[in-house]
Amino acid sequence: MNIGIDEALGYAAGGFGIYAFRAKTMIPLRVAATCGCALGLAYGAVRGAQPTVIVNALMLALNLWRLVEMRRLIRDSGTAAQVDPSRPEGYDWLKPFMHRIELPAGHVLFRKGEVGAEAFLIGSGEVHIPEFDALVRPGDLLGEIGLLATGNQRTATAVCRTPVRAWRVSYDELKELCLQNPQFCLHLATVIVRRYEHNLRHARREVEAPAA
CATH class of the missing domain: 2.60.120.10 (Jelly Rolls)
Incomplete structure (x- = not known):
């Protein structure tokens, strides 16, 4: 069975979506959701499905924003853990x-x-x-x-x-x-x-x- 590019993109997007639902921690979930949305966006573009493109573009932006926010949280909390408690400006x-x-x-x-x-x-x-x-x-x-x-x-x-x-x-x-x-x-x-x-x-x- 020959699978076209659009179908391959659709299956890949679905696979990342399933993985995101199975993820137990937030960073892997956001990474999988971001990949799934990017592939879903590409799928919608190839198929000419404007609603799919719009929805996945919005979800992609949201997941990227949340992923960056979570990574910043972990980075900054790690820095705060090294701060002298008598200098509490790092919270x-x-x-x-x-x-x-x-x-x-x-x-x-x-x-x-x-x-x-x-x-x-x-x-x-x-x-x-x-x-x-x-x-x-x-x-x-x-x-x-x-x-x-x-x-x-x-x-x-x-x-x-x-x-x-x-x-x-x-x-x-x-x-x-x-x-x-x-x-x-x-x-x-x-x-x-x-x-x-x-x-x-x-x-x-x-x-x-x-x-x-």
Whole structure:
């Protein structure tokens, strides 16, 4: 049986589509979907099927954009995992996956002992942590440790000292990103552990200072 170029393109596009549905992580899925859309676009062009061309062109652009976004996420999260936690300016890589919020002064982000469900990246303003008399400033990540804490229980209270602009991401969204991108999961866990270690060292210095 002779198979024409158009049929070969159609079968190849279908094969990549099946592989994309079977992929368990996001990067291979996006690569397969991108290849499938490119072949589908070529198939539509050869057959002169304008709807097929238009649909696959749009899906190709979307998959390429998401593929680039995911690769950037993994790259930037890997860089953030190497950043000194006392210099928290490297967390902008999370913003595309977060939701911006505006909060008034006096707003309580969360209270000690509550079950946490989200983390925050502070964009402007200051957040006060009364238990430690500490300030969370622009560029700081807040509440992320609760993702790995037992029962997601908050270890401190966070109150907006001034009007605050922040970006919020739920733990469910972070977990979904981790399931889709195992490498991102490793980087995020590294970031959280390094921040936790930094907080412990800071608390130890605060305790030792009066004694000295």
